Amino acid sequence: MIYMDYNATTPVHPDVLEALLPYYRQAFGNPSSIHWAGRMVKGALEEAREKVAALVGCDPVEVVFTSCGSEADNMAVKGVAAALRGKGNHIVTTAVEHPAVTNACLYLESNGFEITRLRVDRRGALNLDELEAAINEKTILVSTMFANNETGVIFPVTEIAEIAARRGVYFHCDAVQAVGKVPVDCRGMGIRLLALSGHKLGAPKGIGALIVRKGVKLHPLLHGGSQERNRRAGTENVAGIVALGKACEMAGAEMAAEAARLKSLRDRLESGILALFPDAQLNGHPENRLPTTANISFPGLEADSLLLNLDLAGIAASSGSACSSGTLKSSPVLAAMGVEPPLARGSVRFSLGRENSESDVDFVLDVLPGIIERLRGQQ
Amino acid sequence: MVKHNKRKRVVIAMSGGVDSSVAAAILKKEGFDVIGISMQVWDYSKFTAEEGEKFDTCCSLDDIHDARRVAEQLDIPFYVVNFEEEFQRLVIDDFVNEYLAGRTPNPCVRCNQWLKFELLLKKARGLGADMIATGHYARTELDTDGRYRLLKGIDPAKDQSYFLFTLTQEQLAATLFPLGGMTKQEVRALAAAYGLRVAEKGESQEICFVPDNDYVRFIEEERGKNLLSGNIVDRTGKVLGAHDGTYRYTVGQRKGLGIAHPEPLYVLGVDAARKEVTVGPRDALYSDGLIATAINWIIPVPDAAVEASCKIRYRHHPIPCRIVPIGGNRAEVRFAEKEKSVTPGQAVVFYDGDAVLGGGWIEKAVNSER
Numbered sequence: 001m002i003y004m005d006y007n008a009t010t011p012v013h014p015d016v017l018e019a020l021l022p023y024y025r026q027a028f029g030n031p032s033s034i035h036w037a038g039r040m041v042k043g044a045l046e047e048a049r050e051k052v053a054a055l056v057g058c059d060p061v062e063v064v065f066t067s068c069g070s071e072a073d074n075m076a077v078k079g080v081a082a083a084l085r086g087k088g089n090h091i092v093t094t095a096v097e098h099p100a101v102t103n104a105c106l107y108l109e110s111n112g113f114e115i116t117r118l119r120v121d122r123r124g125a126l127n128l129d130e131l132e133a134a135i136n137e138k139t140i141l142v143s144t145m146f147a148n149n150e151t152g153v154i155f156p157v158t159e160i161a162e163i164a165a166r167r168g169v170y171f172h173c174d175a176v177q178a179v180g181k182v183p184v185d186c187r188g189m190g191i192r193l194l195a196l197s198g199h200k201l202g203a204p205k206g207i208g209a210l211i212v213r214k215g216v217k218l219h220p221l222l223h224g225g226s227q228e229r230n231r232r233a234g235t236e237n238v239a240g241i242v243a244l245g246k247a248c249e250m251a252g253a254e255m256a257a258e259a260a261r262l263k264s265l266r267d268r269l270e271s272g273i274l275a276l277f278p279d280a281q282l283n284g285h286p287e288n289r290l291p292t293t294a295n296i297s298f299p300g301l302e303a304d305s306l307l308l309n310l311d312l313a314g315i316a317a318s319s320g321s322a323c324s325s326g327t328l329k330s331s332p333v334l335a336a337m338g339v340e341p342p343l344a345r346g347s348v349r350f351s352l353g354r355e356n357s358e359s360d361v362d363f364v365l366d367v368l369p370g371i372i373e374r375l376r377g378q379q
Numbered sequence: 380m381v382k383h384n385k386r387k388r389v390v391i392a393m394s395g396g397v398d399s400s401v402a403a404a405i406l407k408k409e410g411f412d413v414i415g416i417s418m419q420v421w422d423y424s425k426f427t428a429e430e431g432e433k434f435d436t437c438c439s440l441d442d443i444h445d446a447r448r449v450a451e452q453l454d455i456p457f458y459v460v461n462f463e464e465e466f467q468r469l470v471i472d473d474f475v476n477e478y479l480a481g482r483t484p485n486p487c488v489r490c491n492q493w494l495k496f497e498l499l500l501k502k503a504r505g506l507g508a509d510m511i512a513t514g515h516y517a518r519t520e521l522d523t524d525g526r527y528r529l530l531k532g533i534d535p536a537k538d539q540s541y542f543l544f545t546l547t548q549e550q551l552a553a554t555l556f557p558l559g560g561m562t563k564q565e566v567r568a569l570a571a572a573y574g575l576r577v578a579e580k581g582e583s584q585e586i587c588f589v590p591d592n593d594y595v596r597f598i599e600e601e602r603g604k605n606l607l608s609g610n611i612v613d614r615t616g617k618v619l620g621a622h623d624g625t626y627r628y629t630v631g632q633r634k635g636l637g638i639a640h641p642e643p644l645y646v647l648g649v650d651a652a653r654k655e656v657t658v659g660p661r662d663a664l665y666s667d668g669l670i671a672t673a674i675n676w677i678i679p680v681p682d683a684a685v686e687a688s689c690k691i692r693y694r695h696h697p698i699p700c701r702i703v704p705i706g707g708n709r710a711e712v713r714f715a716e717k718e719k720s721v722t723p724g725q726a727v728v729f730y731d732g733d734a735v736l737g738g739g740w741i742e743k744a745v746n747s748e749r
Contacts, residue, residue: 308506
């Protein structure tokens with residue numbers, strides 16, 4: 001079995017699992033409690049906060065733990081909208097965001113907000129002049145991703161942050177796909193809000209975080225107790241938080257070497273596929289993207305047939321975004337890039353991670369020709 | 380199925396119902412390399428989402444979840460393929476167009492014809508499968524002359540061969556019907572014996588995309604209201620009343636005419652072009668035969684008249700008839716005795732005992748002058 005869908009989720013790293021297990025056993029306390037059981041976990045919580053802050057370049061007090069990346073994105077977009085409603089009702093985002101941002105904006109749009117969705121070019125890049133021109137006196141938020149989940153294309157967040165800051169507008173960055181894969185530095189890049197998700201970097205599902213830089217006005221999504229400095233009510237997912245801290249610590253230590261290793265694997269996969277199928281096309285900017293992600297179109301083929309065949313061969317890859325029923329929808333990201341529908345329909349994403357090796361890549365390259373030959377024979 | 384080589388890869392079309400679940404279980408038990416596939420053909424969220432509230436809700440269909448759980452139970456790979464666009468184009472649009480043309484369509488035949496035995500079969504071949512299987516109550520048999528025969532399922536109450544008359548020899552050769560030799564009772568017993576989680580599940584509804592059976596509302600939601608309203612007339616053309624759309628009427632229908640008349644009136648015909656619904660007494664519903672179009676023969680195409688029996692709707696006992704080819708995949712079907720409510724748009728399927736000879740679509744009723 002070969003897993004090449006790390007942008008969807010990652011296995012929990014064994015060391016992360018080791019780190020979290022005590023918090024499902026003896027260290028079970030509620031961190032808000034004053035007694036020994038509470039004290040046992042309170043320190044771990046704050047230590048994890050420091051580790052997350054260290055990876056993404058912010059102060060520990062700026063880290064708000066959430067249940068997932070989607071919650072973090074929702075909290076940023078809706079929380080800013082609620083807090084700054086009196087100031088303006090306009091949000092600038094892009095046409096290639098994750099549904100967590102897209103649909104939060106859609107919800108706000110149905111409640112009186114105006115949304116500008118910036119186009120991207122054929123390689124998935126933003127036009128910063130358009131971004132600047134889209135900001136008006138009613139704009140309260142610019143929300144873009146750091147790296148695209150489907151293509152891996154990286155946006156120029158430092159420049160985006162600079163424009164937003166110059167125009168006095170908050171910048172929220174959905175960095176769910178970037179954190180742990182490429183350097184992310186809220187302070188250095190000028191990012192005011194940043195969403196991340198644990199299960200994309202070796203922590204379990206069910207834990208994420210929103211970085212809320214000091215001074216940012218934001219209403220909570222969840223009201224209740226005073227956890228997370230009143231930013232996010234609800235008893236903390238202590239084990240998840242500890243795991244996220246551990247995963248961030250490990251990513252900080254290993255990211256550079258791991259990124260280089262995965263980039264060479266990814267490039268081997270890509271050049272292998274392009275050599276086998278000269279009409280295959282790479283989607284997204286060839287350099288300016290995550291080192292782990294390859295999005296490749298096979299003209300004339302249907303992605304789901306390809307993926308089903310890969311699955312039957314034990315290879316997990318993906319395409320577009322999956323429906324809850326498990327069917328595939330055509331990708332709005334590739335459509336926004338202007339990828340022609342016949343190419344978009346035949347696009348497959350391989351996203352690599354910790355457990356992939358050269359032999360995995362070679363196995364995929366061995367299996368693909370037979371599958372593609374069979375599918376082309378069906379036409 | 381004994382004739383087929385074991386360990387062959389076969390794709391079973393799984394609806395999440397008892398029949399296709401048991402069919403999958405049988406194939407698995409017989410040693411086939413089984414892959415389960417559900418066809419997602421309809422965005423069921425359309426039925427619940429209120430206007431303006433519909434975000435990017437994916438189609439979470441209980442039946443697909445059931446199919447998935449059964450596949451997990453059987454330990455077979457399971458996939459959902461999205462045929463929404465094709466279903467809209469090939470089945471729903473056809474369904475609506477047929478009603479708007481004054482006919483009474485049969486979407487299940489269309490779905491079999493264009494989706495299951497065309498697109499799904501193609502998808503299956505793309506997965507390296509030689510065959511597809513369905514939970515239909517029907518049988519296939521290889522003749523000594525190398526031709527496949529299509530036979531009724533042995534459970535007379537469940538036989539679904541009527542819905543399969545469009546199958547070509549190539550499709551029949553690539554199709555397995557594991558339930559053809561079983562009764563529904565046996566299938567249910569097997570579902571229980573296998574411990575399938577859907578063993579207790581009820582029968583599915585007739586038209587899957589019109590779950591409330593209100594096809595009129597469905598058509599009006601697709602194409603708008605006040606289409607094709609006009610007059611209700613008698614056989615002489617005398618206007619008896621008005622109606623709100625010809626598609627609301629089907630030959631043989633008695634209710635919903637809203638006309639006070641000394642004797643009961645039945646719909647005799649629907650003329651969408653003239654926006655007229657013709658009504659008359661019960662005995663006027665009987666006709667001597669019909670014209671069938673787009674005929675598919677399972678047997679070699681006959682060059683002379685064929686004595687057979689035919690069903691003119693699914694719930695119909697076959698009646699003796701003579702099929703006279705009139706060229707262009709058409710035939711005149713003459714009933715041995717007059718038959719009630721020949722309905723344009725329905726399928727007429729020809730039988731010789733258990734064997735399906737072929738079938739076609741009813742264009743119109745015919746009455747010979749006597």
